[in-house]
Amino acid sequence: MHELSATELVAAYGQRRLSPVEVTQAVLDHIEQWEPQLQATWLLRPEQALAQARDAEARWQRGEPLGPLDGVPLSIKENIATRGDPLPAGTAAVDLQPAAADAPPAARVKESGAVVLCKTTMPDYGMLSSGLSSFHKLARNPWDLTRTPGGSSAGAGAATAAGYGPLHLGTDIGGSLRLPASWCGVFTLKPSLGRIPIDPPYMGRAAGPMTRTVADSALAMQVLSRPDARDSMSLPAQDIDWASVASVGPEHLRGVRFGLLLDAGCGLAVEPVVRAAVERAARQLEEAGAIVEPMLPFMSQAMLDGMDHFWRMRSLIDMRALRPEQRAKVLPYIRQWAESAAEFSGEHVFRGFSQFHATRVAAVSACARFDYVLSPVSPNMPAPADWPSPTNDPLRPLEHIGFTVPFNMSEQPAASINCGYDKGGLPIGLQIAGKRFDDLGVLKVSRAYEQVRGEQAPWPQPPRG
Known part of the structure; x- marks a missing residue:
């Protein structure tokens, strides 16, 4: 049951072929097998998850699902804050304080009755x-435990x-x-800025599934995508037919105009195996009628x-706001980078900041001729699991984000979908x-x-073993 999609689960619940309790237990059992090697979770609370599942089961039995x-x-x-849980932000340097409220993404899924397994x-x-x-x-990366899953949504990928x-x-x-989605072979949507409200909001920051x-x-x-006033950058509420994605077929590609970007213009060179996979995807789209x-x-x-x-x-x-003993707990790579x-x-800092807007203008202008833009997510395959970055160099830390970061700054939606293997x-x-x-268009x-x-x-x- 842990292999079933969310759409399959919801359909099965509605037909009473499956129970949220048995599904949650199956997923928990599967996590127990994987987690000693993968180490993707924090605050994994089986009993709390099963209690939520029992509540969901009762709602489905009454024919009254929350969402x-x-x-x-x-x-x-x-x-992403969850009420009552601390927010370490991945570092041992911060004082752990319980969050006062759920951040918007957490609030929305809880309101819909989802079973929160863990952080x-x-x-x-x-x-x-x-x-x-x-x-x-x-x-670690489940495809190869010696490799990184990517980040910073490492455990999620x-x-x-x-x-x-x-x-x-x-x-x-x-x-x-997108980076962990690419290196873990899964799908994600980095939505338009403000499409999914988040707290705290920040330039370029987005939450996504x-x-x-x-x-x-x-x-x-x-x-x-439901609105939340706490995000000062959130988009107005809009009636978007997200459900229409499920009925899209290959014929949707006919006449769609794609730009193919194989050189980021900065950072690491694209590895041949990555380039070949993206070029193959472009040919498949052309064969389906795309331009x-x-x-x-x-x-x-x-x-x-x-x-x-x-x-x-x-x-x-x-980091300067931290006490000395706190600062000493930050990863040395991060300390060296910041210091x-x-x-x-x-x-110098002002001129650096001006590059955010320069990137935005360049991205919007370059994409204007096309309906969508195709590119690698990352120029490289995943690094060793214990490397902080693909260069393993704190003074060259972002050489792999040349394809991804411009779409944060231009506020455009961008997805990662698997297109091949090495x-x-x-x-x-x-x-x-x-x-x-055009988040819906990217999904379609x-x-x-x-x-x-x-x-x-x-x-x-x-x-095994």
């Missing part, structure tokens, strides 16, 4: 594309691929949903470095980005591609 996710097991990334792990301050943390155990239930909530400010199927992410969007045209890079190293340097200064200010900003001048069986993600506010194109991409490898199973 589209009633009884569906899910996880929530550790930095999922993340690296220090969410500033690494790995599962390395000074607070949590090291999260690993949990999705490993079958810890069908739905997991993560966040993304530069690729933190991580699922094995596009339809499950569309189902989650029915709930997550695919090459794109020139629009990012620059100056843009990437400017954003990096601004974030270094932001993190340095945060490198100590000699930056005010002008010789060792590790998955490779295709990024599909759309125009601002992703659903159509899901049907033409060919057979997928079986999901990884827990190690």
